[in-house]
Structure formats: C-alpha cells, structure tokens
Amino acid sequence: MQSEAEFLAGYDPRDYPSVAVTVDVVALTIRDDRLCVLLVERAEQPFAGSRALPGGFVRDETLDAAALRELSEETGVERLHLEQLKTYGDPGRDPRMRVFSVAYLAFAPSLADPTAGGDAAGAYWVPVEQAVGLAFDHDTVLADGLERARAKLEYxxxxxxxxxxxxxxxxxxxxxxxxxxxxxxxxxxxxxxxxxxxxxxxxxxxxxxxxxxxxxxxxxxxxxxxxxxxxxxxxxxxxxxxx
Amino acid sequence: MQSEAEFLAGYDPRDYPSVAVTVDVVALTIRDDRLCVLLVERAEQPFAGSRALPGGFVRDETLDAAALRELSEETGVERLHLEQLKTYGDPGRDPRMRVFSVAYLAFAPSLADPTAGGDAAGAYWVPVEQAVGLAFDHDTVLADGLERARAKLEYxxxxxxxxxxxxxxxxxxxxxxxxxxxxxxxxxxxxxxxxxxxxxxxxxxxxxxxxxxxxxxxxxxxxxxxxxxxxxxxxxxxxxxxx
DNA sequence: CTAATAGTGTCTATTAGACACTATTAT
DNA sequence: ATAATAGTGTCTAATAGACACTATTAG
The missing domain is CATH 1.10.10.10 (Winged helix-like DNA-binding domain superfamily/Winged helix DNA-binding domain)
Incomplete structure (x- = not known):
C-alpha cells in the first residue's frame, strides 16, 4: 500500500472539478425597537444592483475568521456574537459555478451606519420585514437565521x-x-x-x-x-x- | 457596466484556488440499549487504516442528497431522520488540500450490520464512548453531533x-x-x-x-x-x- | 411463587402568567 | 397634574418529580 507521503506527492487538486466556498452573514441588530438585518447592494455580477447578505469568498483562514472579516469590512465591529448557521449548496444557486455558502448569524448592539467597502456599493440596516427579494437564495438564509435567533433567545x-x-x-x-x-x-x-x-x-x-x-x-x-x-x-x- | 451574461461568458472557475467539499455523516442508532455511531475503516489515503465517519465528496447533487447517498452506500436505509449539523473547514484539517466538510446527523432504527462499500474497508456500529481517535477532525464532529442529538430529544x-x-x-x-x-x-x-x-x-x-x-x-x-x-x-x- | 414491569394515583415544590398596586419621574 | 414606567406582591393553573400502589406476566 502507498504511504501517506507518497500519496500526497502524487496528488493534484486540479484533477477535481472546481468549486468555491463563501461565507454569508445574517447580521442582526435592534434599531428603534425594530429588528434589522445588514444588507449590501451588490456592485459586481452576478445580481449586480440587487440587495444581498454581506459575504465573500473564504481565503486561507478559518470559516469563523472569514465571517468576522466580511462583517468587519462593512461595519465597525464591537462586542459581537457570531455563530455558524447552516450551509447552502444546491447546484445552480450561483450562476457562475458550484458555490457552497456557509452562512453565519451575528448579533450586534446598535451601531453607527455601516460604511460601504469591498465589493459592495452600499451597506445599510434594513428592518427584517422589508428584507425580501434578496440575491441568490438569501431570502431562505435570512428566514433560517431569524428562526434560529428567535429560538436562541429562549434558552x-x-x-x-x-x-x-x-x-x-x-x-x-x-x-x-x-x-x-x-x-x-x-x-x-x-x-x-x-x-x-x-x-x-x-x-x-x-x-x-x-x-x-x-x-x-x-x-x-x-x-x-x-x-x-x-x-x-x-x-x-x-x-x-x-x- | 457588464451584463450578467457577459460576465458569465468571461468567467473561468480555474482562476480560483482549488477546494473540495465533502459530506460526513454522524449516523446514530440504539443497539442493546447503547447509543452507537456508524464508523468506517478507511481503505484509502489519507488516514488509511483509521476509523472515520462515513462520507465523501459532493457530486452534482444537493448536500442532503449527498449525505443520503453516502449513508446508503454503507447501510440499507429505512425510515431515517437526516439533518445538517455543521460545516468544518479549518485550513489543514485535510492534508490533501482545502477541504470543507458539511457534517450531517442521522437517526436510524436498529439495523442489520452494515455492508462495506465504496472506499471503506469495513463499516460497523460502535458504542459512542468507544468512538475515539477518529481520522481528520471527526472526534470533534462526533462530539458536536452527540450534543445536538441530546438537545433535540428534549424539544x-x-x-x-x-x-x-x-x-x-x-x-x-x-x-x-x-x-x-x-x-x-x-x-x-x-x-x-x-x-x-x-x-x-x-x-x-x-x-x-x-x-x-x-x-x-x-x-x-x-x-x-x-x-x-x-x-x-x-x-x-x-x-x-x-x- | 417471585420478581420485575405497565400503568395510574397522589402529593409537593416550582413555575408561568394574570392582575393589582406603589413609588417615581418626564412633560 | 397627568400619564407612563420600574419594580413588587399575590393568586391561580400547569408542570416536574418523588413516591406509592395495583395488576399482570415470565421464569
């Protein structure tokens, strides 16, 4: 049998079909006694001009670090709760290629208005009931995040x-x-x-x-x-x- | 601005570093009043000879379908509860390349002994307290699955x-x-x-x-x-x- | 017969929630 | 003064859990 070292030497990652992994963050806060979610306006294709959850490709970092980084790019992070929510990977959910999105859920105290950054044309807090028609499958991601948040407050x-x-x-x-x-x-x-x-x-x-x-x-x-x-x-x- | 169609035509997935996505399943059952987990003995590198959770690469299918397929390859599926658990993606958790593993949690009625299949040299039900020293980060995945299972029984x-x-x-x-x-x-x-x-x-x-x-x-x-x-x-x- | 189990009765402490009440403060 | 809020008291119904008890069945 091949040793593990021999196996690794002969292993070429490019033999496998290309996929990408992103993180998307459902960041929630309370403003004026209303539950709000952080949305960005996409500057790039696909879904340019649409509203979406903040997120982006995972680099050479842990998933938690990627989520924190994407969130920091949009808003000044203070005390913040961040936890993994669920992963979405249906074929076709992104028109570019097979993209798996690891969604995160964040709870933030009321913050100043976020600053646009990265590939987002703008970023702002939106009352959750007005956050519909989002890019990709983000309507579903947001709904799952809200249900998790409501349940977590109980226990x-x-x-x-x-x-x-x-x-x-x-x-x-x-x-x-x-x-x-x-x-x-x-x-x-x-x-x-x-x-x-x-x-x-x-x-x-x-x-x-x-x-x-x-x-x-x-x-x-x-x-x-x-x-x-x-x-x-x-x-x-x-x-x-x-x- | 580029249209979405133009953008997609010029988009080459191979411009991005290669990553892989797998599913791993924490399949639980009760045998002789003991909680048992399904383990496989790995036939291939890496971790050849070690015990691991059943799993494998995601194909052109949904994540749920991939988990069900990997589980079917090891055991005859009957009535079965299957739900997503958590995604693990630390750099270095797989020596081959960047691998993200979407873990699933399955509850099964007591079944006949599983049949080895796919890349597994053997598959068997093991009492959870004896399931230690698993390949990759599967000790952590199992612990997370057990905690989820215990909590879910409550409500x-x-x-x-x-x-x-x-x-x-x-x-x-x-x-x-x-x-x-x-x-x-x-x-x-x-x-x-x-x-x-x-x-x-x-x-x-x-x-x-x-x-x-x-x-x-x-x-x-x-x-x-x-x-x-x-x-x-x-x-x-x-x-x-x-x- | 003996011992263990299925299923029910009863009692107590804890808890959720309805309602009421007092004291305090902004306007 | 008025009205709203912070905080507490009290009562009732629901519930968890301890304990006890009967009837039934395997060995």
Missing amino acids: TPLATAFAGDEFTISELRQIYAAVWGEELHAGNFHRKVLSVPGFVEGTGRTASRASERGGPKPKLYRAGDARLLHPALLRPAREDDFR | TPLATAFAGDEFTISELRQIYAAVWGEELHAGNFHRKVLSVPGFVEGTGRTASRASERGGPKPKLYRAGDARLLHPALLRPAREDDFR
Whole structure:
C-alpha cells in the first residue's frame, strides 16, 4: 500500500472539478425597537444592483475568521456574537459555478451606519420585514437565521449581545419584543429575568434618566456568566407551531 | 457596466484556488440499549487504516442528497431522520488540500450490520464512548453531533426515529436513557409522553409478549404528528452545564 | 411463587402568567 | 397634574418529580 507521503506527492487538486466556498452573514441588530438585518447592494455580477447578505469568498483562514472579516469590512465591529448557521449548496444557486455558502448569524448592539467597502456599493440596516427579494437564495438564509435567533433567545442569554455593556431590564424586554414580534408583560418579564441565575448581574448603578414618558430611574445591569438560561424564557406558545 | 451574461461568458472557475467539499455523516442508532455511531475503516489515503465517519465528496447533487447517498452506500436505509449539523473547514484539517466538510446527523432504527462499500474497508456500529481517535477532525464532529442529538430529544419527537414503526413507551424511555446516559423514572416518563399532544398515538394494539422479566403486555404506539414537543421533555438539570 | 414491569394515583415544590398596586419621574 | 414606567406582591393553573400502589406476566 502507498504511504501517506507518497500519496500526497502524487496528488493534484486540479484533477477535481472546481468549486468555491463563501461565507454569508445574517447580521442582526435592534434599531428603534425594530429588528434589522445588514444588507449590501451588490456592485459586481452576478445580481449586480440587487440587495444581498454581506459575504465573500473564504481565503486561507478559518470559516469563523472569514465571517468576522466580511462583517468587519462593512461595519465597525464591537462586542459581537457570531455563530455558524447552516450551509447552502444546491447546484445552480450561483450562476457562475458550484458555490457552497456557509452562512453565519451575528448579533450586534446598535451601531453607527455601516460604511460601504469591498465589493459592495452600499451597506445599510434594513428592518427584517422589508428584507425580501434578496440575491441568490438569501431570502431562505435570512428566514433560517431569524428562526434560529428567535429560538436562541429562549434558552441562551444572547439577547444581551444586542444591548450595550450596561442595560436596563426594559431595554432587554424591548429586545425580546423586537425579535419575537410580540409584546411581553413588563412585570412578569422583570421578575423572570432576575430569577434566572447568571442571566444578568446588577451594576449597583442607576440610569441617569428615566424613560421619555416618565417613571422611576431604572437600575442598570450587565450580562452575567450563564451560557444557558435555566429555566428557559419561553415565547408565548402558538398551537400551529407544533404540528 | 457588464451584463450578467457577459460576465458569465468571461468567467473561468480555474482562476480560483482549488477546494473540495465533502459530506460526513454522524449516523446514530440504539443497539442493546447503547447509543452507537456508524464508523468506517478507511481503505484509502489519507488516514488509511483509521476509523472515520462515513462520507465523501459532493457530486452534482444537493448536500442532503449527498449525505443520503453516502449513508446508503454503507447501510440499507429505512425510515431515517437526516439533518445538517455543521460545516468544518479549518485550513489543514485535510492534508490533501482545502477541504470543507458539511457534517450531517442521522437517526436510524436498529439495523442489520452494515455492508462495506465504496472506499471503506469495513463499516460497523460502535458504542459512542468507544468512538475515539477518529481520522481528520471527526472526534470533534462526533462530539458536536452527540450534543445536538441530546438537545433535540428534549424539544422534538425525534426519539421515535430510533424506534421501529410501532414501539412501547418503555422502548422509548430506553432510547432517551441511552442517548442521555441517564436512567429515567418509568412512571413519570410514561405519563409525560402521553401528556404531550402529538408525540405518540396509540395503535389500539398490544405487544404479543411482555418483557423478558415479566410484567403486563405493554400497549403499542406509533409516532404522532407533532414536530415540536410542548411542553418539552427536559433532561435532568446539571448545574455545571449552565455556566 | 417471585420478581420485575405497565400503568395510574397522589402529593409537593416550582413555575408561568394574570392582575393589582406603589413609588417615581418626564412633560 | 397627568400619564407612563420600574419594580413588587399575590393568586391561580400547569408542570416536574418523588413516591406509592395495583395488576399482570415470565421464569
């Protein structure tokens, strides 16, 4: 039998049909209490002029690094949660060649408007309900990312990744409301968040100002050390989700 | 600006460095009340002679189809649950070239011993705790697959994918016990399963024989139409999982 | 007979959620 | 003053889990 070294010496990668691998990022943030996704306007073919998720070819780097790089090219990265979502590889999803796209999901605190960069003519945050008709199969990718985000808020403390370093319980509640698209009972939410060990920890400080329409000055919290919420913070059950 | 048609005519895929995409499958089943994973012994370089997850290069097909095909080559596929797990693409994870592996997770009912096929010298079911020292980064892939499987049993009815068409509540309980590695209280489990709408439905029939050590003849059930378990069937909480 | 299992009853502690209430602050 | 908010109290229904109990069957 051939040794591994002999095998590698005789191996020519060009014997195989050419494929490409890209990363695409579903980057989410909350702006004005609305869940928004980062879109770019494509300057290059294919789909020039269409809106798409930010992304690009993977270089000599890990997939995580590629996703972070593509995101950095569009927006100043601060604290950021980044996780792999799913890989899309149907033949024909890109007209150029066989392209596999590894999609990532990112949660970002509210940021300044992004700066266009790389091959994008422009980049901007768009409320998710207005993000339709995207290039490639990005409508599907976005839908999968939103479903993952909604589920993750239930059993992980990732909602804090949408907030700044310090936040109030009300701000956290508005994040949940924006992602889930449902109002949450303020009193019950407050008690629930504080009852989950490690979700948030008090800073001992208080906001310098109350909300625009009055009320006491709320206490400030920061993210705790829990990686999972136990018990979970379940979204209101809807019968038709189960069958 | 170039039209999309002009762009495609001048586009040569060979201008880009060559990469390959494979699928690897974490196929799980229950044998003798133990959770087992399907492994192959590699006949070809690299890692010839090592054990690995079954898998291979993606052809002109969807990723799902590739995973199903690779699995069929090793074992007779029956009812089977198949879902995408995660993509692994660190530079250097394959000594030949840049290889991205899209991992899949499969749940199968107990099957006959698999037949070796394709580039595998042999294929067999191995208890998961004995599946260590695998080729490539497959130890990591397996660990990720196991964690996903354990989590999915909590909030989906996928445990039924490990059972035959008809099964008893005790068989279902032993599936949970094997995947989670914990004994479950028989009485409470029984009541819980029947209380979740759509998890299982009665067949009206009864097993022809009781268990080996006596007891009443159990009723037979089949999988119901629920896609999610509500309320979920949570595994016993362990403090250190949360921080 | 003996021992194990299938399935049910009951009790307790925990939790989700509805509702109510007080104190505080912006306008 | 008015209205909205932060935070807490209380009650009810649902649930998880501990424990107990009966009936049934293999050996």
